Amino acid sequence: MELYNRTQIQNVVTLDQAALEAVEAGFRALGQGQVVQPPILSMAIEESNGEVDVKTAHIRGNDRFAIKVSPGFFDNPSIGLPSLNGLMIVFSAKTGLVEAVLFDEGYLTDIRTALAGAIAAKHLSREESRRAAVIGAGVQAELQIAALKLVRDIDTVDVWARDTDRASAYAERMRARFPDLTVNVQSDIKSACRQADVIVTTTPSKSPLLDDSHLPMGVHVTAMGSDSPEKRELEASVMTRADVFVADTRAQSETNGELKAWAGSTPPFEVRELGQVIASSQSPRNRADQITVCDLTGTGVQDTAIAGFALSHLTPAP
Amino acid sequence: MELYNRTQIQNVVTLDQAALEAVEAGFRALGQGQVVQPPILSMAIEESNGEVDVKTAHIRGNDRFAIKVSPGFFDNPSIGLPSLNGLMIVFSAKTGLVEAVLFDEGYLTDIRTALAGAIAAKHLSREESRRAAVIGAGVQAELQIAALKLVRDIDTVDVWARDTDRASAYAERMRARFPDLTVNVQSDIKSACRQADVIVTTTPSKSPLLDDSHLPMGVHVTAMGSDSPEKRELEASVMTRADVFVADTRAQSETNGELKAWAGSTPPFEVRELGQVIASSQSPRNRADQITVCDLTGTGVQDTAIAGFALSHLTPAP
CATH class of the missing domain: 3.30.1780.10 (ornithine cyclodeaminase, domain 1)
Structure with a gap:
């Protein structure tokens, strides 16, 4: 041993x-x-x-x-x-x-969580995605972008965090880590998301932060913050607006993730699982203007x- | 660390x-x-x-x-x-x-499982218990008796196991470990239990071994073998015949222990939990001729x- x-x-x-x-x-x-x-x-x-x-x-x-x-x-x-x-x-x-x-x-855990975000973006986001919005400014805000760069040529990051000082510190860390990356601190979520190809939410929020008004055409959203019964990052309108909704596992999304918006009822959209998307070798995205959402709760x-x-x-x- | x-x-x-x-x-x-x-x-x-x-x-x-x-x-x-x-x-x-x-x-795990058996006997068996029957001849057959001797002056053990050679080997080990202990190998469960003050079942059996015809007046039974959905040691008649039934935890007894005889229905007897019996500082046994049963599934x-x-x-x- x-x-x-x-x-x-x-x-x-x-x-x-x-x-x-x-x-x-x-x-x-x-x-x-x-x-x-x-x-x-x-x-x-x-x-x-x-x-x-x-x-x-x-x-x-x-x-x-x-x-x-x-x-x-x-x-x-x-x-x-x-x-x-x-x-x-x-x-x-x-x-x-x-x-x-x-x-x-x-x-x-940090690594496999960041990689799951990259895997979701690999199979769901537009291939030509260049600009990412990140909500939150902690460890995963950094690792999610670093991992995303493994699968998409991200050149610009817009960050928003509740605490502007933390967002600024994040921007400095990211510029130091990726000298070619443009990192903009934004004063609200709407500004951060306006031109995003990919949005990653990385907060421990207990009430939804992102709603459908924040979603540009063709965006892919990965919500990785909610991993317990009391957390939620996405308004129900994000999921109902999306053309494709994927969970890492449906059961965990219902108890710990974003599907708890439909606790005890059936969501009015198809729920796919990330593993099935990967196994099918075909992205459920079939047009550039579609909106895709992936909810990650963390799996064994x-x-x-x-x-x-x-x-x-x-x-x-x- | x-x-x-x-x-x-x-x-x-x-x-x-x-x-x-x-x-x-x-x-x-x-x-x-x-x-x-x-x-x-x-x-x-x-x-x-x-x-x-x-x-x-x-x-x-x-x-x-x-x-x-x-x-x-x-x-x-x-x-x-x-x-x-x-x-x-x-x-x-x-x-x-x-x-x-x-x-x-x-x-x-071996130790805390054996001690749970002793704790059950301490609170449920007659104080003057001297003779124990043990069903099974493995590690717990040995440890349960060793632990039982911490709380009751056991002088005689009757052992039955499906494999008679294993029962004989068990008897030899126990005589070597406890020179003052009389250990009898019995050819069937009925003979093993006939004069028992305490019966301990320690098998991985998937079908009940012990039934109400095996229970002498005043006996205490500890069933510690069943700890998963497919195992069972006690016929339902043991529980219905008993005056007192105690589980280490009711929920686990229903899924992994002897209460699964009443899966999906309510058992026709009161179910106590061992911790509550201990906390009440009063044994639910109030007569020497009562039969008590404790089902142990193993708890965190x-x-x-x-x-x-x-x-x-x-x-x-x-």
Whole structure:
């Protein structure tokens, strides 16, 4: 059994095509019905404003599967600790023995989440997409754009965040990271989205931020912020206006994502799943002026895929 | 963060009163409504005849909680590996940071399961119980009796197992472990149970083994074998004949334990929970001739309790 820390994992897993293909293969297997993916285990630790989620999935035929444990303790920053943490345990799918523990402190979650956004854009956004709007200015605002650049030639980013100082700091970080990228801080969501080819929402908002009036013709929207029963980023009008709606998994979108706008009823549009879109090898977008929306809540198959990818690139201690 | 292996954990956690009290305190807190305990996460790995379960619970006010991952791969013995494995991860309940990983390989599960049986007998069996029947001859057949001896002066054990050679080997092991104990191998369940004060069923049976004709007056039955949707050890007649029926948790007994005899309907008897019995400080047994039954499916609060107990006795490496 091997133990790896965050630094070791960061040295071998980055936002690149190989990692993207590993996560995409996981989604494809899910779409082909080749994945066992139980519901998320979730537990609140109310007195510490904390929660812990456990996700897992097994891709049939794979030699390994991972179980990810993600604690989120949202008062941590006040004592100088990060909110998000966690680890992944990799098991042999033949014997159930532990092969490795990846003490990634949430790094692999950041990566596979960003890659899911890129995968959604690869299959749903217009190929000639150049301009992205990002709502929010945190870690995922940065990683989503970095990942998006793997699949689309993004040259301009418009950022909006509730806190303008954070948006400005984000713009500076992004300009430093991508010298050729134009990054504009916008004063409202409408301005940020006006010329967007791709919109990515990356906030922990508990009330919808984006509505149909923000959607330019032909835009693709990835909403990756909502991942729990109390969060929502999209007005129902975004989904009803869209020509194509895709969820990473329908069941999780209903409980933790944007489909909870139709809790207990049937949404008035077709719901596709990302894995099925990938497996069909044909984008549901068939015109440049269509609007596509993808809701990402985070799936166990992404965790199993990225953990397997990481482990295949890590070298055991001698 | 500390890592501990099975040997280190075995050196500090054994079947004794202190460990029993730790697990009992967990159940008591559960009975007092002081525990957050989400449903078990369970995933099948069909092509390897395997499954993996994740259990957790948080006792409000505790500094730590544990998440346990238990793989069971039932073809492992054919390649010289144990079926059951696993580990427990202990988190700070203040920050969500990992405090320790207990690579116990299922040892703490064995211990807390045996202690739950002892706790059930402590609160439900007659104080003067001396003779125990054990159905099954595996690890829990041994540990359940060893734990039972912490709370009742057991001097005689009658064992029955489907495989008589295994029953004989069990008897030899128990005589070696407890020189003062009389251990009889019985040729059928009826003979094993005829004079029992306590009956413990410890099998992975998928069809009921014990029925009401096996129950002497005043007996207490602990059924700890059934812990998944396909297993059952008790005929419905055992529960309908009993004066008192207790489950570790009602919801799990309905899906994974003996209450699945009444799937989709209401059982014709009162269902108590073990934690509530403990918290009430009064046994529901009020006559020596009553029959009591306790169904144990295994709960996350036991895992959090025993992991916390273990960690408080482990010494970090210098």
